Structure formats: C-alpha cells, structure tokens
Amino acid sequence: MKEILVSLPYFGPISQFKELVDTTKVWIEKEDNFQKQTYRNRMYVYGANGKLSLNIPIKHLPKTEVKVHQKYNGVKIDNDDKWQNTHWKSLKTAYQTSPFFEFYEDELAPLFSQEYPTLYEFNQDCFKTVLECLQLELEFEHTSEYDKHPENIVDLRNLINAKSTLKIPEYIQVFQEKYGFLSNLCILDLLFNEGPNAVAYLKAM
Numbered sequence: 001m002k003e004i005l006v007s008l009p010y011f012g013p014i015s016q017f018k019e020l021v022d023t024t025k026v027w028i029e030k031e032d033n034f035q036k037q038t039y040r041n042r043m044y045v046y047g048a049n050g051k052l053s054l055n056i057p058i059k060h061l062p063k064t065e066v067k068v069h070q071k072y073n074g075v076k077i078d079n080d081d082k083w084q085n086t087h088w089k090s091l092k093t094a095y096q097t098s099p100f101f102e103f104y105e106d107e108l109a110p111l112f113s114q115e116y117p118t119l120y121e122f123n124q125d126c127f128k129t130v131l132e133c134l135q136l137e138l139e140f141e142h143t144s145e146y147d148k149h150p151e152n153i154v155d156l157r158n159l160i161n162a163k164s165t166l167k168i169p170e171y172i173q174v175f176q177e178k179y180g181f182l183s184n185l186c187i188l189d190l191l192f193n194e195g196p197n198a199v200a201y202l203k204a205m
Helices: 014-020 082-095 101-112 119-134 187-204
Strands: 001-009 023-029 042-047 050-055 139-144
Touching: 001 014, 014 023, 014 119, 014 187, 042 082, 042 187, 050 082, 050 119, 082 101, 082 187, 101 187, 119 187
Parallel strands: 001 023, 023 139
Antiparallel strands: 042 050
16 A cells, blocks of 8 residues: 655545545645645535635734745634634535435534634644544654655645646536536535445545
C-alpha cells in the first residue's frame, strides 16, 4: 500500500477520499501556507438551487502584513460571523431528504455547535469524523516541516485546489432530476446519498 501526502480540507472533495481508501498511511501537511480558492475553508454541496459553496470566514492579517505568508495551521476562524449555524442549516436543507442524512446527523452535528479557534483544528476534527463515518481505519501523521518535493511518498497536496473540474462516476443525488449530476462535490454529498456503500463506490472509482 502506498503512503500519501495531503492537505487538510473542510471535509474535502470526493476525489481526495478516493485516494484515502487505497492507502494505509496518510501524511497530513501541517506546515504549508494558507491559500485562497482552495478546499481549506470551503466545500461544495448540492443545494436546492444547484451547486452551493459553503465558506468558513477567516481572520485576515492586518494590511501592514498582507505580503507575509500566513501559515495554514495558524489561520484563525472569524467566529463573530455565526457561520456554523448557517452551514448546518444549509446541510440540513440540502440533505434532510437524502437516504442517509439521519444516519450520520448525530456524528456531524457537534462539529457545528462547538467553537473552534483555528481552521486547522476544525478541519482536523472534520477529517476524523468522516473517517469514522466511512469506517476507515487509517494511520496518519502530521508533517513537521514543509518539503516541496517529498520522496518515497505520493504527493497529493494539489487535490486541495478548489478549481478542479474532475469528472467522477455518477451516483444518485437528491436534486439530480432538476439540475443533473454534479461531479466531485464534498464527501458529505456521497455519504448522505450512498451511506455505507460510499467506500465501495470510492474503491471502484
């Protein structure tokens, strides 16, 4: 089995979890810089009006420090904006009629009621929770320094880029009859629609 290196997303796209089912050890990049337009603080779900982006508000550096690279593991969440309540309501609206929303609801709901100081801490708990929902037992460690060209490991940090237009096999989605199949959404879309069959789907991709 291969070892892979990934960046920690806000739940993350299906394409990233496809790689997780084919490995026994995952290295999580902890020393990279925060970048915009990535899955670090956004996820895409299938809402009643089509593709919906849910973004976690972050505290930006002062204008005097805008040219300074901000470490991802130090990015603070702007909790003045009651984003957790909004995101959970959006998920319930989008997926409460899906086959498996109620099956996973109690495991996911606490993530949106506990306040987290940093984005990295929150995403780490999201990652652990999804692994539990998928019943994936993986060994994972965090990097201690940034290595641009790591050796003896499959570097998949590029999957954090939210501009990807990757096409994946179709499965039944809640609003598919209205807007068609939306590819490579957040792993929650697969989980709520496919439930325990999600891992089999990921392995068959």
